[in-house]
Amino acid sequence: MSDLLRLPAEQSYAGELAALARGDDAGKPEGWKLSPRAVLTYLLGGEASDGTVISPKYVGRRRLMETAVATLATDRALLLLGVPGTAKSWVSEHLAAAITGDSTLLIQCTAGTDENQIRYGWNYAQLLAKGPSPEALVPTPLYRAMQDGKLCRLEELTRMGSDVQDTLITVLSEKMMPIAELNSAIYARRGFNVIATANNRDKGVNELSSALKRRFNVVVLPLPDDMEQEVAIVARRVNEMALGLALPVPRNAQEEIARVLTIFRELRSGATLDGKTTLKTPSGSLSTAEAIATLVGGLSQAAWFNDGRLTARELAASVVGAVIKDPVQDKAVLEEYLETVLKKRGPYSAWYAALNEAI
Ligand SMILES: Nc1ncnc2c1ncn2[C@@H]1O[C@H](COP(=O)(O)OP(=O)(O)OP(=O)(O)O)[C@@H](O)[C@H]1O
Ligand SMILES: [Mg+2]
Known part of the structure; x- marks a missing residue:
């Protein structure tokens, strides 16, 4: 096992990518490492031509991934939109890994992001010594992606100011970036x-x-369609993450995943799964990603403090943390849910007690 906490997708899944590349004789857009079909198999899972099993990265509608992959083969850029925790960053990383073998050209956009972080910056010591020169220019990930014909990932695009966003217009429409200081420009390579x-x-x-x-x-990217799909996503990711953290996964984990997701889905949708009772919804998004985090936290607590036994007690505090984002309103929502729904639901008696204790 590597001593790094996390490797980029192209390294973690190097075996799968290599197997797909070996059997990939379909046509590819210029600059791509894999054909669009192979990229899709990498994302949705399946089998490479030599029988290597390709694990599914994205669980959901095939059509969405087809559109995403096809878009990247055109001159239009791709924007993945969705509520928090719907795998936008995850899909973006895997797309970049499969298409160009490099998912690390990443810019995290924030309110403080300025043009220099998007276009290029300057090494000020060099700039003062020699004036503007190619050696003094500090390329950004976007600059390097243009230079090498790769994909640049922009995370949380709408967090940066509109004026800075608009610096992308020339890059996206002309596929070039003027460098006024050097009286030159850089032109994007294919890919x-x-x-x-x-x-x-x-x-x-x-x-x-x-x-x-x-x-x-x-x-x-939508929230998962149904309970079964969401349980599958969470179970897969929790198992992968537990393996990475060397945490044992007890046999009842699947059951507890289903319970956490029942609570999340009911509160998120404002109705019990059977549709009989309407509920108030809390302000948080209670996403799949939060369910994954809740369970991994629970497994850690179980492993270190409860001899590996996973019960409602290990999970309740993180469920409360996920639900209660606003200490007054969300707390009332959760209390009402406990009294009107969970109290009367036999298999949830341990959950009712643990949540009441944690609230
Ligand atoms: N449909 C899905 N298929 C596979 N994994 C999913 C799915 N939905 C969520 N996940 C998992 O959720 C986790 C979090 O996803 P990610 O960080 O990409 O969310 P995000 O949409 O970027 O959220 P945010 O808006 O908060 O940045 C990932 O580990 C991912 O595996
Ligand atoms: Mg994200």
């Missing part, structure tokens, strides 16, 4: 494109200008 992610909840923070919007194809 270059941009994958951006943005959060539905940040809508309106810095709305994309219509000029920029037009240069992106938007793929909206």
Whole structure:
């Protein structure tokens, strides 16, 4: 096992990518390492031509991933949109890993991101000594992606100011970036494109200008369709993460995953799964990602403090943390849910007690 906490996707899944590349004789867009079909198999799982099993990375509608992959083969950029925790960053990383073998050209956009972090910066010692020169220029991940014909990932695009966002317009429409200081420009190699992610909840923070919007194809990643699918996603990721952290996964984990997700899905949708009782919804998004984090936290607590036994007690505090984002309103929502729903549900008696204790 590597002593790094986390490796980029192209390294963690190097075996799968190599197996897909070996059997990939379909046509590829220029600059791509794999054909669009092989990229899709990498994302959705399946089998390489030599029988290597390809694990599914994204669980959900095939059509969405087809659109995402096909977009990247055109001159339009890809924008993955969705509520928090719907695998936008995850899909973006795997797309970049499969298409260009490099998912590390990443810019995290924030309110403090300025043009120099998008276009290029300067090494000031060099700049003062020699004036503007190619040696004094500090390339950004976007610059390097253009230079090498790779994919640049822009995380949380709408968090940065609109004026800074608009510096992307020239890059996306002309596929070039002027460098006024050197009286030159850099032209993007084939294979270059941009994958951006943005959060539905940040809508309106810095709305994309219509000029920029037009240069992106938007793929909206939804919350999982049904309970079964969500249980499958969480179980898979929890097992992978537990393996990475060397945490044992007890046999009843599957049962507890289903219980956590029942609570999450009921509160998220504002109704019990059988549709008989309507509920108030809390302010948080109670996403799949939070369910995964809750369970991994629970497994750690179980392993270190409860001889590996996973019960409602190990999970309740993180469930309360995920539900109660607003200490007054969300607390009332959870208390009402406990009294009107969980109290009367036999198999949840341990959960009712543990949540009441943790609240
Ligand atoms: N449909 C899905 N298929 C596979 N994994 C999923 C799915 N939905 C969520 N996940 C898992 O959720 C975790 C978090 O996803 P990720 O960080 O990509 O969310 P995000 O959409 O970028 O959220 P945010 O808006 O908060 O940045 C990942 O580990 C991913 O495996
Ligand atoms: Mg993200």
